[in-house]
Amino acid sequence: MSSVRGAHRLRRAGHQGALAALVVVLAGPGCVADDPAPNQQAGSAGQQCVPTGERSSVGAINDFVESAAGVPEFLGADVGVDVRLGDGRSLWLFGDTLRGTGADGRFVRNSMLVFHPACVEAVRPAAGGAVVPDRADGVGYWPMSGWRRARSTSSADVVDVMLQRVADEHDQGPGIVTLGPTLATFLVPTEGQPRLVGRHDLGADDPRSTVVAWGAASTIAGGWLYLYGTSTRRLPGIHGFALRVARVRPGAVHDMARWRFWDGRTWQPDPGAAAVLLPEEGGVSQTLSVWRQDGRWYVLSKRDEFLGREVVVWTGRSPVGPFDRSYVVADLPCDSATGELRYMPLAHPDLLPMRGSVVVSFSRNSTDIAAVCGSPADYRPSFLRVRLPR
Secondary structure (H helix, E strand, C coil): CHHHHHHHHHHHHCCHHHHHHHCCCCCCCCCECCCCCCCCCCCCCCCCEEECCCCCCHHHHHHHHHHCCCECCECEEEEEEEEECCCCCEEEEEEEEEECCHHHCEEECCEEEEECCCEEEEECCCCCCCCCCCCCCCCEEEEEEEEEEEEEECCEEEEEEEEEEEEEECECECEEEEEEEEEEEEEEECCCCCEEEEEEECCCCCCCCCCCEEEEEEEEECCEEEEEEEECCCCCCCCCEEEEEEEECHHHCCCHHHCEEECCCCEECCHHHCCCCECCCCCECCCCEEEEECCEEEEEEECCHHHCCEEEEEEECCCCCCCCEEEEEEECCCECCCCEEEEEEEEECCCCCECCEEEEEEEEEECCHHHHHHCHHHHCCEEEEEECCC
């Protein structure tokens, strides 16, 4: 659930003092963290394509995000992972998503929008609930990264998405624990809505923060799918997550036995030998972006997760780096006094591409659940353009 995400990320980074200042219990009137509202009947998939205008600038995108009334299937959400389709449309996957209004408001773990040239359509599965449904035991899924693998036919794309499995945790107060990555596969026809055709949990559930969350970022280059993983230990002071990388052929991503991990010198099959590309100290957020642009490789993240304030770009010459230089490209502080959370900057190289720069989104939230329910537009990503170092 939305405000719990902040608690989860702070706890996994080990910042217990700040955690107490930012965590609130999601209870009381207003939004209810539960299954979809009863009046959302099965089969009532999002049918309205809401006009967006041309979306020809970052300012125009932000104006639409701020002013759109939303539809019952999507009022507000965080994350915002995008995948460009072969026909020019784009899929956007979101984390905890607010549906309905007032006392009938509900959160689902994930959702999807389809952006057409001049409108946007919410995707809602026939059975209701999240686009990638919760497991029978209540474990849900947050999106981390995605890619268009191939065109299965002349009229459909195959899109793979890496998600992290999440469950409620109450041992240290309200929060979320992550359990490992999951691969979800969608078939996206040229006409009609995306359809989930596969979901595969990768590895056994493991709540330890030292376990690498593979798929925190991903990119395809040279016929390889590069999957970046994040993990953290309980270290003193403010810190973020360490970064590692694996690779596999896109069609074999479901089989971790075929993954190979960079150990600092070569690709080999032992995940335990994966080298740290960036350490926890001054490290990245749990979910981030890595991509190639204009002949360079870039890592973009908020340094030191929630308790940091700098959006940072690291540069490298290859998908394994070395990423030994960092540049601050934006300021993104949270405010423990007001409860305002600003987090998870993600790069969108396919959105309004321009040489030497990239469009970045960041998630907005509040520790006050009533504020989120009362003003869902404040629980939507904002966008900015940042210049990339050379």
